[in-house]
Amino acid sequence: MLSPLELHLGLRYTRAKRRNHFISFISAISMGGIALAVLLLITVLSVMNGFETELRDRILGMASHVTVSGSDGVIEDWSTVADQVREQASGVAGVAPFVSGEGMLRSGSDMSGTLIRGVLPEEETAVSEVSTHMTAGSLAALEAGEYGIVLGAELARMLGVGMDDTVDLMIPQATTTPAGIVPRFRRFTVVGMFEVGMYEYDRGMVMIHMRDAARLYRMGDGASGVRLKLDDMFDAPRVSDRLQGRLPPGLRISDWTRQHASFFHAIATEKTVMFIILSLIIAVAAFNIVSMLVMLVTDKQGDIAILRTLGLSPRSVMAIFVIQGSLIGVIGTVIGVFLGVLLSLNIENIVPLIERLLSTDLLSADVYYISQLRGELHLEDVIQVSILTLVLSFLSTLYPAWRAARVQPAEALRYE
Incomplete structure (x- = not known):
């Protein structure tokens, strides 16, 4: 003492x-x-x-907590898979289908590679926060058959485009024409721009309506998969493991802790x-x-x-x-x-x-x-x-x- x-x-x-x-x-x-x-x-x-x-x-404002996708890149009956996910997993706050792919955007002489995400606007708000980060237009402006596109703000600045401008979207799938084999492309109209504050998405992602994306990639009524948002993001590994043994074979299940672990x-x-x-x-x-x-x-x-x-x-x-x-x-x-x-x-x-x-x-x-x-x-x-x-x-x-x-x-x- x-x-x-x-x-x-x-x-x-x-x-x-x-x-x-x-x-x-x-x-x-x-x-x-x-x-x-x-x-x-x-x-x-x-x-x-x-x-x-x-x-x-x-990342999780744009990506999903859990993703269920087809082993061959396509799920023909995605609505049934979405219903099964809701039944088998607890704590699911939202489920939305998507079509994903890669492409090339062109506006005049400016070109840029991009990730393409086809979404259903009314469903997408349940699994991502992109609608709350719109700087122009809205996600709801995407309508099937109208070929509208929503760009990241950095990508729009790089291409020098604004609202109601048009851009050409080319995808790495060929189309045979009398002139030979040419890349498949479609002209889209800019109906919105978002800025989430993460360069990876603001510079390298575009969103189009899922029906337009499926038509572009020739998926019919299918989708690349469904995305899940959970009440507790840290519960993703448990939900992923649970779904792995309860969903039909031929589906791949991953969660954000694996996709962005690095x-x-x-x-x-x-x-x-x-x-x-x-x-x-x-x-x-x-x-x-x-x-x-x-x-x-x-x-x-x-x-x-x-x-x-x-x-x-x-x-x-x-x-x-x-x-x-x-x-x-x-x-x-x-x-x-x-x-x-x-x-x-x-x-x-x-x-x-x-x-x-x-x-x-x-x-x-x-x-x-x-x-x-x-x-x-x-x-x-x-x-x-x-x-x-x-x-x-x-x-x-x-x-x-x-x-x-x-x-x-x-x-x-x-x-x-």
């Missing part, structure tokens, strides 16, 4: 005296280093959490690596406590000797310097946690401000997939960082405190 004397002396040594301004300066540097390291670690972890959540939301594994790995690297900054700041306490022990050898002659035990002397070093760690951690939490909660406002001041785009959508950044603070991250910092601060006090406890009064007072 710590006595009031040990606590009093430990706290007293943290205050500046006329003789040891340099030591007090080193103490302030150590405290500031710990605060800065904690601030950076909490902020980076918050940004990584926000990036992961934002990426997942953007993205989220990469983010998790990067978060772990950043935690380790920034933890080393905390360790460096803790080493400053070691150097500060070693200099303080050297400076206070006379005081230590006098305390020992008055009956203070080596254990109590050690406790005095452990208290002083730990106090620096505690204050630095508290300051760092406060500033880190404050910065993490306001990162959405700070990043745009920096971009305006520097007149640059810190988050290029074609590089980082998303164009906006938000912080997502997790209590467990704050607790882990705080515990790590306090433990390193405490460990850094042990060697200097042990040296102080070994000071021999006679040797220290010989030249006093």
Whole structure:
């Protein structure tokens, strides 16, 4: 147990005296280093959490939680499969058919490859959020036989087209004509544009009516598959496994955790690596406590000797310097946690401000997939960082405190 004397002396040594301004300066540097390291670690972890959540939301706003598709690329009776899915799986919030493929869009001399998704507008809103991200027109404007098309905003800008303009859509299936074999194509009218904030979709996806897509790909009344949206996205692996054994053979079932696993594994790995690297900054700041306490022990050898002659035990002397070093760690951690939490909660406002001041785009959508950044603070991250910092601060006090406890009064007072 710590006595009031040990606590009093430990706290007293943290205050500046006329003789040891340099030591007090080193103490302030150590405290500031710990605060800065904690601030950076909490902020980076918050940004990584926000990036992961934002990426997942953007992906799942366009992709499905679970996808059931035909092994040969076509499901002839998709409505029956949709009914079976609703019966066999619990927690299904929506089911919608789709036709998928690849093609080439052309407007004048501009061309671009694209992913094609044929949808039923009235069903699509149950499984995706594209209708809430329309910047022009609407998804409901897609009508069978009218050959309307909805483009991503970045793709529309690249092609230089707007509402009611026409684009030529070519698909990698040939048509035999008297002039020879030519790619199959159809002219579409732009009836809408969307911007979900994820470059992969805004630049590389178009939507057309499912009937038009089926006619273009010669699927008849079939579809490529059905897409499911669940009440709990993290329940997708369980639902996928359940459907695998209950739906008719010849169907392929996948979920978002498998389709986009590489993205989220990469983010998790990067978060772990950043935690380790920034933890080393905390360790460096803790080493400053070691150097500060070693200099303080050297400076206070006379005081230590006098305390020992008055009956203070080596254990109590050690406790005095452990208290002083730990106090620096505690204050630095508290300051760092406060500033880190404050910065993490306001990162959405700070990043745009920096971009305006520097007149640059810190988050290029074609590089980082998303164009906006938000912080997502997790209590467990704050607790882990705080515990790590306090433990390193405490460990850094042990060697200097042990040296102080070994000071021999006679040797220290010989030249006093």
